Amino acid sequence: MLKTSEYFNTLCKLLDKHHIRYCVAFGTLLGIVRENGFLKHDLKDLDFMIYDRIWLDCKRWADFLLEAKSLGITIECVADARYFCLWKGDVHADFHLLEDRIDHYCVTVTSKRYAFPRNIYEINKIEFNGTTTYVPRYAEDILTLLYGDWREKKTSGWGNPNANFVDNYEKIEYKYIISVEK
Numbered sequence: 001m002l003k004t005s006e007y008f009n010t011l012c013k014l015l016d017k018h019h020i021r022y023c024v025a026f027g028t029l030l031g032i033v034r035e036n037g038f039l040k041h042d043l044k045d046l047d048f049m050i051y052d053r054i055w056l057d058c059k060r061w062a063d064f065l066l067e068a069k070s071l072g073i074t075i076e077c078v079a080d081a082r083y084f085c086l087w088k089g090d091v092h093a094d095f096h097l098l099e100d101r102i103d104h105y106c107v108t109v110t111s112k113r114y115a116f117p118r119n120i121y122e123i124n125k126i127e128f129n130g131t132t133t134y135v136p137r138y139a140e141d142i143l144t145l146l147y148g149d150w151r152e153k154k155t156s157g158w159g160n161p162n163a164n165f166v167d168n169y170e171k172i173e174y175k176y177i178i179s180v181e182k
Contacts, residue, residue: 004043007091009131010071016132018064023123023134025049025096030150032128033139046093049107083108
């Protein structure tokens with residue numbers, strides 16, 4: 001049986017090898033920040049954000065996906081190419097496209113589209129699980145936007161009812177924006 005930690009390390013190294021800008025997200029981010037590990041109830045699910053400008057480099061993506069396939073990884077694309085999943089054994093890694101907008105980023109998760117201030121996804125390089133990976137600079141703020149009180153362990157009822165969806169992104173508090181990229 002494939003260990004989540006081994007698969008995580010393989011994917012991080014593969015993403016770095018192909019110069020694909022990414023960061024961990026959702027349950028994987030929550031586990032790293034709160035538990036300094038993987039969430040026990042989420043061991044078969046890894047989450048990553050991929051920056052949409054990467055998609056423009058078709059050769060880099062093709063090389064990444066071909067090498068993933070050569071490692072026995074199954075590729076599944078869903079949600080209008082805003083999301084794809086890489087399976088190996090019984091562990092899957094969800095890759096969510098972080099869409100760059102003029103003044104914010106959008107990400108689709110299941111049927112919901114979230115909006116975040118642009119600079120909330122500046123990334124920091126960290127060592128985790130014996131490998132180098134990337135986390136959002138404002139990880140705690142992102143977790144609060146997504147989950148509300150994420151510091152408390154819950155077994156159900158996750159999600160922030162006040163999360164910023166695209167249809168009300170104008171209401172996002174922009175206190176985390178330091179500068180706007182051109």
